[in-house]
Amino acid sequence: MDSETLVKERSTTMRVLTDPVTTPCGHNFCKTCISTHWDTSTTSRCPVCNQVFSTKPQLKTHLKPHLTASGLRRHQLVEPVENLESMMCPKHSKPLELFCQSDQTRVCLMCSVLEHRSHQLVPLGEYLFEEKKVYLQQMIQKRREKLEEIRESVRIKKEAADRAKAEGVEMFIALMELVQRGLKELMKTMEEQQEVMVHPSSYEGTVLRAVAQLEDTLSDEMMMIKMLEMKRLQQFAVDVTLDPLTANPYLVLSDDGKQVYDSDVWKNHPHNKERFYPCASVLGKQNFSSGRFYFEVQVKGKTDWDLGVVKESINRKGNNTATPKNGYWTVALRDGNVYNACEDPPVILYLKCVPEKVGVFVDYEEGVVSFYDVDAAALIYSFTHCCFTHKLHPYFSPGLNYGGKNSAPLIICPVNQSE
Incomplete structure (x- = not known):
């Protein structure tokens, strides 16, 4: 050689x-x-x-x-x-x-x-060996940090599971109390029936009064349970404000970022990719990628509106179809009395009363988006089995003005969590 x-x-x-x-x-x-x-x-x-x-x-x-x-x-x-x-x-x-x-x-x-x-x-x-040692040490540190992130995630999920378990026990106890009270009312009614058998003429009236009283009691107890559920959801209330950079040029936002309506007057706002056009929509500034959150919006006096959450990456230009597939989880009012859950195809909602304030609740990990009539403590609709892997923003569309018929604003309300 x-x-x-x-x-x-x-x-x-x-x-x-x-x-x-x-x-x-x-x-x-x-x-x-x-x-x-x-x-x-x-x-x-x-x-x-x-x-x-x-x-x-x-x-x-x-x-x-x-x-x-x-x-x-x-x-x-x-x-x-x-x-x-x-x-x-x-x-x-x-x-x-x-x-x-x-x-x-x-x-x-x-x-x-x-x-x-x-x-x-x-x-x-020798230099390459030392350089590789430093690289390996950095990789070990990154693995340790990743392990700590996993441990923290497990801890948070365990705490959430423990809270859900405690909330479930609380609801179960309330239901048991409801059943017990109902049984007591039935026993009382049966005793009254035995007493009036001697006087058949008064039997029918006594039974009707007992049934009516039982219905009132059950109704009150069910309302109590609904209010208890609303109180549980309101514990996850977050402060939401409107993002003016995303607002359609026809929309007017209040100075505090809590109200929005369509003015039918074009505003010369700077053009940017975040702004909605032509959809009359605006996003909340806040975004969420984990946990649970809740906010309430007053819809009183309006004939058209859309509310819910959307993924941050939705297309904000053009007329998009609001469906979960396109990144929208929303409900809507049309023509003053037609309520829809924006599924594909839309689901018509038949509500017992007209909601004046709508609550929006999201459980990111469980993949649930629910809407409530706050005053009636009644569920309006739930999107379930959602798979969230992206940031979510609160979404608001006050609808077109329609010559003043729909000029009332959507108002983000402070959540009342009092006893």
């Missing part, structure tokens, strides 16, 4: 040496390669720096494990072999076997003598 061949072999494999040894001049080679070279040469010359030794020198075994193939495998430091040009000094055509810590660059021996004499130099293999 001639000198040129040995240098090339050494350059391309300098980080994966077999039985590495060091010559007296400080260069590293595979033991077999350098021994074979000297055995077939007339002189004992270093193939790198060309230093001539009067006698065949004693080769020193290299003890640094990162220079060996086994050491590299053990430390997982094997990297793709670089091409010859990238491992050779472009100025001196010598192997790049040193690293200048002062200039943070790879250099050859000639560079170290001519240009980097006063700089701090280390063997390139």
Whole structure:
């Protein structure tokens, strides 16, 4: 093996040496390669720096494990072999076997003598080993941080499950009390029936009064349970304000960002990708990507409106169809008395009374969006089995003005959480 061949072999494999040894001049080679070279040469010359030794020198075994193939495998430091040009000094055509810590660059021996004499130099293999150690330490730290995030997520979900369990127990107790009261009323009615059997003429009136009283009692108890459920949802109330950067140019927002209506008058707002057009819509500034949240909106006096939540990335230009597939989870009022859940196709809602205030509740992890008539404590509609993987924003559309018929604003109300 001639000198040129040995240098090339050494350059391309300098980080994966077999039985590495060091010559007296400080260069590293595979033991077999350098021994074979000297055995077939007339002189004992270093193939790198060309230093001539009067006698065949004693080769020193290299003890640094990162220079060996086994050491590299053990430390997982094997990297793709670089091409010859990238491992050779472009100025001196010598192997790049040193690293200048002062200039943070790879250099050859000639560079170290001519240009980097006063700089701090280390063997390139040692530098690469230390660099890989730093990289591995950073990866370990990232894994630790990720593990901590997972632990925190598990803790939050456990707390949410514990709260849900406690809330379920509370609802169960309320229902049991309701059943017990109903049974007491029935027992009382039966006792009254036995008493009036002696006087058949008054039997019918007594039974009717007992049934009416039982219905009133059950109705009151059911209302109490509904109010208890509303109170539970209101614990997740968040402060929502309207984002003027997203408002359609025909919309008017109040200074406090709590009210919006359509004015039928175009505003010269700056054009931006966040702004809705032509849809008369606006988003809440706040976004949510976990947990549960709730807000209430007054819809009193309006003939058209849309409310709900949307994913942040929805298309805000053009006439979009409001469906979950397109990133909308909303309910709407049309023509003053037609309520729809914006599914595909829309679901017509038959409500017992006209809601004046609508509550919107979202459970991100459970994939639920529910709408409530706040005053009646009644569920309007629920989107279930939703799969949220994105940020959600509260969504508001006060509808067109229709010559003043629908000029009343949508109003984001403070949530009353009093006893």
